[in-house]
Amino acid sequence: xxxxxxxxxxxxxxxxxxxxxxxxxxxxxxxxxxxxxxxxxxxxxxxxxxxxxxxxxxxxxxxxxxxxxxxxxxxxxxxxxxxxxxxxxxxxxxxxxxxxxxxxxxxxxxxxxxxxxxxxxxxxxxxxxxxxxxxxxxxxxxxxxxxxxxxx
Amino acid sequence: xxxxxxxxxxxxxxxxxxxxxxxxxxxxxxxxxxxxxxxxxxxxxxxxxxxxxxxxxxxxxxxxxxxxxxxxxxxxxxxxxxxxxxxxxxxxxxxxxxxxxxxxxxxxxxxxxxxxxxxxxxxxxxxxxxxxxxxxxxxxxxxxxxxxxxxxxxxxxxxxxxxxxxxxxxxxxxxxxxxxxxxxxxxxxxxxxxxxxxxxxxxxxxxxxxxxxxxxxxxxxxxxxxxxxxxxxxxxxxxxxxxxxxxxxxxxxxxxxxxxxxxxxxxxxxxxxxxxxxxxxxxxxxxxxxxxxxxxxxxxx
Numbered sequence: 001x002x003x004x005x006x007x008x009x010x011x012x013x014x015x016x017x018x019x020x021x022x023x024x025x026x027x028x029x030x031x032x033x034x035x036x037x038x039x040x041x042x043x044x045x046x047x048x049x050x051x052x053x054x055x056x057x058x059x060x061x062x063x064x065x066x067x068x069x070x071x072x073x074x075x076x077x078x079x080x081x082x083x084x085x086x087x088x089x090x091x092x093x094x095x096x097x098x099x100x101x102x103x104x105x106x107x108x109x110x111x112x113x114x115x116x117x118x119x120x121x122x123x124x125x126x127x128x129x130x131x132x133x134x135x136x137x138x139x140x141x142x143x144x145x146x147x148x149x150x151x152x
Numbered sequence: 153x154x155x156x157x158x159x160x161x162x163x164x165x166x167x168x169x170x171x172x173x174x175x176x177x178x179x180x181x182x183x184x185x186x187x188x189x190x191x192x193x194x195x196x197x198x199x200x201x202x203x204x205x206x207x208x209x210x211x212x213x214x215x216x217x218x219x220x221x222x223x224x225x226x227x228x229x230x231x232x233x234x235x236x237x238x239x240x241x242x243x244x245x246x247x248x249x250x251x252x253x254x255x256x257x258x259x260x261x262x263x264x265x266x267x268x269x270x271x272x273x274x275x276x277x278x279x280x281x282x283x284x285x286x287x288x289x290x291x292x293x294x295x296x297x298x299x300x301x302x303x304x305x306x307x308x309x310x311x312x313x314x315x316x317x318x319x320x321x322x323x324x325x326x327x328x329x330x331x332x333x334x335x336x337x338x339x340x341x342x343x344x345x346x347x348x349x350x351x352x353x354x355x356x357x358x359x360x361x362x363x364x365x366x367x368x369x370x371x372x373x374x375x376x377x378x379x380x381x382x383x384x385x386x387x388x389x390x391x392x393x394x395x396x397x398x399x400x401x402x403x404x405x406x407x408x409x410x411x412x413x414x415x416x417x418x419x420x421x422x423x424x425x426x427x428x429x430x431x432x433x434x435x436x437x438x439x440x441x442x443x444x445x446x447x448x449x450x451x452x453x
Binding site: 109111113114115116118119120121137138139140141142143 | 160235236237255256257258259261262276277278279280343
């Protein structure tokens, strides 16, 4: 069964596999991680079956190894994402994403009267709860909860 | 004292709150001084606010400072499309301190980050109005002799009232017991209840405005604003329920003081004004001393 799943997206020799991404957020994860501008070989599959998520996406990036703070950016929209670090076609290391204490430039404040929605100000949030994710705007101090999170 | 902006009441620790209140008491004894001699203070009011602006300008004038600025955005370059960032950076070149009122929430925090001089938030939309909170605290301290262990009753629009929220946060340092009196549509937001639960702060909620106020040390009145109601009939039902009348004060505590951030409409009957427990006009005067102390702290004077 596992082998069949792997075949849906071709294997990589070295790099990172990001699994358990909610299907609807695949392209946002690509944007957040800058993969749309990345010169490496990137393959992805979407709407794959998942017991955890129903439908999931998976991304494989060749010759790319993320720093923790880079990958943790996706925790807002893909809190269950798992990373497999691949070396010579084998899983060398497994990681899970962790919610950072601060979220900068990723999410939009849900308050339409917030300065970040009026002028070109980089959004900044303090994470006041991780499950469910709850963000407090650094500027207007309003709360943005999980169902209202929009990625910039 | 640190040289720093005051954007949110949370920017002050308990010790800093007490330090500023003590300084306000000094300014009340000697309001006229030359602490700001040679200093230029920018008063940037992007929306009109006569009371707050005049209070600040009085504070600055009594300290010997000079004021530049504007009283509403129509007389500034905002009408030409200039951003808040550019206005703030430009003005911060000219002055030693910026006092700013702006309708957009978070604008004061942002201004404090792009400004080269301290920024004092004189109100940013429905978010924060920390100098109002400091004058409320000063009024409570003056009339009660302490901020500790008081019964604080808050009445009216507790959902949208930023002065209520900031005062609640500031008093949380001082072991208060809160009583919130409001219609269900305007009850204190859940986030503040979670905050009080987490910090073991006692609070009670009521919808009726009656003799429960006999336990109050401070009765903090606010306006129930018609425009906050989705259903105008709901407003009609409650609009006269939260009017404080003089006869309601007959059995209240001797030390009770009635506060209101003003302007008042009809939520405090005029016959209350002559009651010695009415304190809202003195409260407004206290704003000058509190703001003198805040300015002195921001400029490390």
